[in-house]
Amino acid sequence: MNQANFRRLLARNSYLFALLLLIVVVLINYSRQDNLFDPSVLNRNIRVFLPLAILAVGQAIVIIGGGIDLSVGAMVSLCNALLVTWITPETAGGDILLAIGLVALVGMAAGLLNGIAVAYLRLQPIVTTYATSFIFAGLALTILPRPGGQLPSDMTGLYRRLIEVEAFANIPIIQDISILREIPPAFIVIAIILLLWAFLRQTRLVQYIYASGDNAEAAYTTGIPVQRIRLGTYVISGFFAAMAALALTMSLGSGSPTSGDAMTLDSIVAVVLGGTRLRGGQGGIAGAMMGVVILGVIRNIISFYDVPTWSQTLVDALIILIALAGPGFVRYVSDLIRRYRLQGGRAA
């Protein structure tokens, strides 16, 4: 395959490698874990992946728009702290929604701060969001000095229990496919995000995010309000961080002032694994979500393949490294072959 075609194929389907990789790791996992596709096991897995998956969506959007957000983890911590402070086991339904709405606003406000600093004060995204992460982490610690809090059990139950689709129970083929009868709620969230994205992808807003990330100068001279778009991507990221915090809080049922800190770098790795380049203007959120699942499944593999205790960290890192290197390796080899052919069999 020549390079131009290869590049085009990748550009059109940036997540191609991620998809391939996802299938491979899932198969490897499945070969040792027969119950992997049981609805309840699937549910357990996917509900653990969901918070990071949501976070990675926001990260992907910022990265596509030409930025990067190192504060997402601290935002999750902050929103998690707020959620367990505002919602107690006694909180009533309406107040819960209000609290969630407020937390979404807090996330967006945090994103707004990042956005203003990056887009309007024109600060370098990496250091800016690194700096703001201290602010958010400090706020989280102020609000929730020590781990604690508890969500109402129907709220956590909502997140944890499979959704039984009664209507499907009698339809001949569907009733045999257990996963269609019993759907993990996290699946529905992912489906909604993907559908929403499929719609948004066709709007100007998202078109402009890609253009701004690809070539900001060109986008600006073409009449795109690049600064507003940039700002928007950070606000979106803040919103997704709040939603990730919601998922995390519902998943854990409680809060901790550092709950999201470790998610920042994971979210970036997931985005890259999903085929989005860090320079912006390309990629997508489906890939980022696949990246999250890949990272999670690697952990399963380590567990089910009985990797010796002292090798677990190494194996984990090596698999991730190999996964990251995959597309580059294929490209490198195809380049070599092309060079080799071109030089009439002489090595380059």
Next chain:
Amino acid sequence: MTTAKAKRGSFVPNFTSRLTPPLIALILAIVLFLLGGVISPGFVNANQAINIVRLAAFLGIIAAGQTLVIISGGEGIDLSVASVVTLGAILTFRLTDGQDALILPVLGLVMLVGAGIGLVNGLGIVFLRIPPLVMTLAMAGVVQGVILQVTRGELEGETPDLMRTLIAQPLIGPIPGVIFLWIGLGIAMWLLLERTPYGKMLFAVGINRTTAMLSGVRVPLVVVLTYAMSGMLAAFGGFVLLGFTDIVFLNLGGRYLFPSIAAVVVGGTLLSGGKGSYWGTMSGALVLQLINSLLQAQGLPEATQSIILGVVLLVLISIYGRQRAFRL
């Protein structure tokens, strides 16, 4: 010829008349120090000054390789420094096993190992086109994994006494050796960046790789070499840090990861590459250390310190870290 001569003189005024970011950082460091004296009397004294420079020296030394990598551009960043610092210290600890005579040979070996890790980073980034951020992040995991695999958490060994004497303890007057070491490294880095072909090529590569290639620079070589050097300097940083802590632990370098990047940026080196200096990084390390010490001396709660640090960093980078405007 005469014109060229006439122009030569303009170098010096050019250098000082403009307030370059490293200079701003240095002035800021001094102002912060004096401010410390105003806020908490007793903060300004020779002892404290030496202490702060000494603590900054460790960060500064660890950030040396980071400076090179960031200058090399292409989103260059090295997140593996922390793990390599730890590895460097563990290797020194284990291999010297307290013997002064082994310090130099082991240092050589440690730096070689660091260079090897950096080399792999460089190769992955250049030939497999893995973005530096994730390549070095994954490498950090691999190094950490190797440490665990090999040591199984049992860190045997001992620090040679000579290392503590030469690095952490007062060497000449009240000034500890690490400060001299840092100054020496500063001079070496200046020479490397400004007075060697490699340095000039590094800037060229950082600004524009096509131009560099078409001017005969072997871009992949320069980039790979830079990451190798970063690994080597990080391992050296681990060695020096061991002279300070005396013993090793699995998370020794962890706390230097993001500060090593922050020091570079606060020192005015562009994250986009092609522009920067090590003396900027040195000033940056001083500034960060001072902020840290100042906040500490106030006895503020952790959460407040964190918020203040974030705000101060934001203010700092907005002084000169700004990017070009679209509309001129």
Next chain:
Amino acid sequence: DTYTIGVSNSFVGSEWRTQMIKQIEDAAAEIEELYGITIDLVIESTDTDVSGQVQQIQNLLNRGVDAIIVNPGDQTGLNLAIEEATDEGVVVIAVDQEIGAAGAINVVIDQKEWAMISAEWLAEQLGGEGSIVLIEGFVGHPANEARMAGVEEVLAEYPGIEVIGRESGMWDQATGQQVMSDFLASLTGIDGVWTQDGMASGVMTAIMDAGLENPPIATGEARASFLQMWEETLMENPDFTTIGVVNPPGIGASGLRVAIELLRGAEINEEAFSGPFGNTLYVPIPYSVTNENLQEVYDAQNIGEAPASFTLDGIITQEGAIKLIAGEELTEMDVTPDVGEPEVEGMDMGTEEAEESSGS
């Protein structure tokens, strides 16, 4: 009989944790021999966050383990996952840190009591008078909070002691060293330092580097590297004094022993439970090292040759586990410094005090 025991550890960047894992492995081998059973250890040990540890626990569940030994990385975040396990009849033992998950059993030392021992010692050394600084671990971390509560409780009884500085040393030696350096440079007249764990080595290094005429008295730790430094310092300066209270990594192995007894059908005496959530079995704090017994401990455990990262340990015997479950008082004989090792003479157990404070 075969028991599959899962272990979940979410932090590997610490020697304490690696020693904990190793002791579990050794103890498993010993128990196998003792009872003629087979123990399948499934250890999950990588650096990860709460979600990652939830996944670890779920994977252990999916593999059908009989019991899970977990060192919780979060005080409340694992509760739902753990309750899911206990609902399925899996025995869950939380070690090192107390959690409130329904059905889980905590096998821990009393962290508050642990801190009180050294705080009390420091206060007495100072004669109840003077200025001290506190260097704590991660602010907000439950173990740290429990310890600081203990310190505050002790200090409340010594109005003559003034806290002139309090800072986090991030539970890491280099930060501890740096914080102490900063304190020494910016505060005058520090008479004492209360610190804990790995930070103690850093604090001691910082104090020695400062070369003060009247160095402050500082609490220490019970790790080989610290004891080595301590011994060397004593040779030059016989007046030097400090204290190291053992915080045993072998708590994981103790937890394993309890788990095996429960799997073999032992019934817990509800009276044995105490702690904030009423589900804690306190393992006695093994002992403290002071100038008095330093040499003894040093020789008995061959500290001179031990890896710097080796932490003095204390693991309950299988006998001890049975007693613990039955709510009987443990004696010195029930705690060993290492799996399969004989007891060290001079081990001064704080059993009674531990029981007292935990009973409240």
Next chain:
Amino acid sequence: MVTLSAQHLVKRYGGVVALADGNLEVQSGQVVALIGANGSGKSTLSKIITGVVAPNEGQLLLDGQSVSFSSPLAARQKGITAVYQELSLVPEMSISENIWLSHEPMRYGVRLDRKAMQKRAQELLDLFKGTIPASLTPTTPVYDLTPDERQIVEILKAISQDPQLVIFDEATASLDSAQVTRLFELIEDWKSAGMAIVFVSHRMDEIFRVADQATVLRNGSHVGTVDIAATSERQLVQMMIEGAAALEREAREPVAAGAPIRLDVRDLTTEKLRGVSFDLRDGELLGIGGLQGQGQSDLLLAIFGAIPFQGALTLSGRRVHFSHPRQAMKQDVAFVPGDRGNEGLLLIRSILDNLMLPSLREFGTPLRMQRARSEAGAVSDDLSLVMASLDAPVNSLSGGNAQKVVIGKWLLRDPKLLLLNDPTKGVDVGAKGEFYKLLADLRHQGTAILFYSSDDEELLGLCDRVLVMHDGRISAELAGENVTRENLVAASMGATHHDASHHKEEPTA
């Protein structure tokens, strides 16, 4: 009907006055050429009109009403668009996405109407049918396009929303003559449809072909506006350049008889080249012509070792196969790229650093800065480089002076074979004249020069021998009296000239 009038516009960048007194008037159905030397302020004036740059003083009148555009979008909404000198395309997006960027047709007001976008993009592409490859479709991503194709997309983008006023800022710089001709036909159409057009170019012939009026800037100030029909080329040049530097050209000279062959190329093949063979003697200035993108750049890059190739290169009698420019440089080969900003210069580094870059190793370790400084000083004197000091950053230089640095950095190495890739693109008349003199000097010193130019006039005026390339092959070799405009154009279109049998016909392995 629309009338735009710019009055006394001023733009300062710090101490630099980019535009001192910008005046321009244009109305529907009129083509006004905006001309001036490099750095005279043409692009600045254009960008103020389109809202990209904020003026410091002066005013814009649209149909007599004072307007001020706060962003390019605001100008667009008033029907003012431009083809910018630095293209404003988004590489990862397709041709149609680029064309419609910021005024996408929508369905139900929220969704992009991709069908309509592609259909209308195809209609626009058809305007240039025959001058661009048929393989270009609306879905082709822009990163796959050659410079001329990008330029055309940029033009289509500017006219896609039926503007009232379009500014073409050197929009023909990357186009070949067929494409220029097509553009001019289109401009005639647009003009008669009532569009107002501002046309910026350094090519005199184009101005005389297309413009009705010419507005001349010098040093940022308006010098005058004249009717093209009543003005001669010479008069225009005089207005542009103080002291009326003549548009002199070195006479063509044949290469000295018996000069040794410096470079012999046999069956050079790359992705774009399909077996190219020729030779080049010391002291010869060999031109390469043809339409854009026929493999000229590949030829130069391959010889220089910057791209992989297949075939036989003989340099001064020795077989060579460079796999990196460094190897070529060691054999005294030099390469001057066409795109100086992206390929030739380190914009934020000093002039000295730029000049030193290819010769770093000659100055040893540690670098002997004194020697470097004096050698660089000598070269900049030879080139009469206008600069503040050797330590000034290159981006403080005007276009012509910056181009001198690109050449100067190779003069430090005394090249024996000089490869030039369209080096005068966007260089003004005065600077071009100096550049031609420099080439003459070099060839008199015996340097062999391979010179690709997209400007036919230049080749005809300078070269004794011209290789015309078409579709990766040499379609004709013109020499002596055969070097005529007719032959050049014919060969560019692919007609094989009788002289063209020079290269071997055997197929490549």
